[in-house]
Amino acid sequence: MKVTGPRLVVLPEPGAVADEAARVLLDSVGEARAAGRTPVVGVATGSTPQPLYARVAEAVATGAADLADVWAVALDEYVGLAADDPRRYRAELLRTVVGPWGLDPGRLLVPDADAPEPDVAGAAYDARIAALGGVDVQVLGIGRNGHLGFNEPGADAGRGTHRVRLAESTREANAAHFPDPRDVPREALTQGLATILRARRLLLVATSEAKAPALAAALRGPVHPDCPASVLQQHPDVLVVADEAAAGLLR
Numbered sequence: 001m002k003v004t005g006p007r008l009v010v011l012p013e014p015g016a017v018a019d020e021a022a023r024v025l026l027d028s029v030g031e032a033r034a035a036g037r038t039p040v041v042g043v044a045t046g047s048t049p050q051p052l053y054a055r056v057a058e059a060v061a062t063g064a065a066d067l068a069d070v071w072a073v074a075l076d077e078y079v080g081l082a083a084d085d086p087r088r089y090r091a092e093l094l095r096t097v098v099g100p101w102g103l104d105p106g107r108l109l110v111p112d113a114d115a116p117e118p119d120v121a122g123a124a125y126d127a128r129i130a131a132l133g134g135v136d137v138q139v140l141g142i143g144r145n146g147h148l149g150f151n152e153p154g155a156d157a158g159r160g161t162h163r164v165r166l167a168e169s170t171r172e173a174n175a176a177h178f179p180d181p182r183d184v185p186r187e188a189l190t191q192g193l194a195t196i197l198r199a200r201r202l203l204l205v206a207t208s209e210a211k212a213p214a215l216a217a218a219l220r221g222p223v224h225p226d227c228p229a230s231v232l233q234q235h236p237d238v239l240v241v242a243d244e245a246a247a248g249l250l251r
C-alpha cells in the first residue's frame with residue numbers, strides 16, 4: 001500500500017473535533033462490519049477524547065448507532081493502583097466508554113498491569129488483539145512530550161505491549177487526578193508503538209495550544225524516538241483531527 005502520510009483536518013474548536021472524530025469512528029465500525037469483522041475500537045484515556053466519547057454515546061442514546069457487537073481495547077493501564085482504584089484506566093473506560101456506549105463489559109480488554117511478568121502479559125495482550133482480528137480504529141491522544149500511549153521519548157518503535165516508566169512530565173500532567181502528586185503511578189503497561197501501528201486506522205485527536213509543539217514535531221519533524229508520535233508518518237491510514245489551537249504550529 002502506498003504511504004501518503006497522515007491526513008489532517010483542522011476545525012475551529014474542540015466540539016467540532018469531537019463531531020468529526022465521532023463520525024470517523026462510527027464509519028470505521030460500519031466498514032469493519034461490512035467487511036465481515038466484529039468491530040474492534042482502540043480507546044485512549046485522558047481528557048482529549050472525552051467529548052468524542054460523549055458524541056458516540058449520544059449517537060447510541062438516540063438510536064443512531066448500535067455498538068452492542070463492538071470490542072473496546074485499551075491503550076494502556078497504570079501499574080501499582082489497587083484493584084478497586086477508580087483511577088485505573090479499566091475503571092475510567094467502564095465509566096466513559098463501556099457504559100455510555102452500551103458495550104458488554106466483557107468486551108473491554110485492558111493490559112493486565114497486575115501480572116507478575118509484564119513481558120508475558122504484554123505478549124498475551126497483543127495476541128488477544130490479534131485473535132480478535134486486529135483493531136479497526138485506534139483513538140489516540142498525544143502527550144505534550146510527544147508520547148503515544150505511554151511510549152515516552154526514546155521508546156523503541158519495534159516493541160509490542162510492554163511495561164514502561166512514566167516520564168516525570170507525564171506524571172505531572174496526570175497529577176490532577178491524584179490528591180498527592182507523589183501518588184501518581186511511576187509505571188504502566190502500554191501498547192507498544194508496534195502494536196499501535198498494527199491498527200487498520202489511527203485517529204488522533206488533539207486540542208489546545210499545549211499540544212501544538214508536540215503535534216508539529218509528530219507530523220512535520222523527522223521520524224525519531226525523541227517524538228514517539230512521529231511514527232504516525234509511517235502508517236498508511238492516519239487521520240489527525242485537531243482544533244486550530246493544537247494545529248497552530250503546523251502552517
Ligand code: F6R
Pocket residue numbers: 043044045046047048049075076140141142143144147148149150
Ligand atoms: C491515554 C494515553 C495518553 C494520552 C495523552 C494525552 O490512554 O495513553 O497517551 O492520550 O497523554 O492525554 P490528554 O488527552 O489527557 O491530554
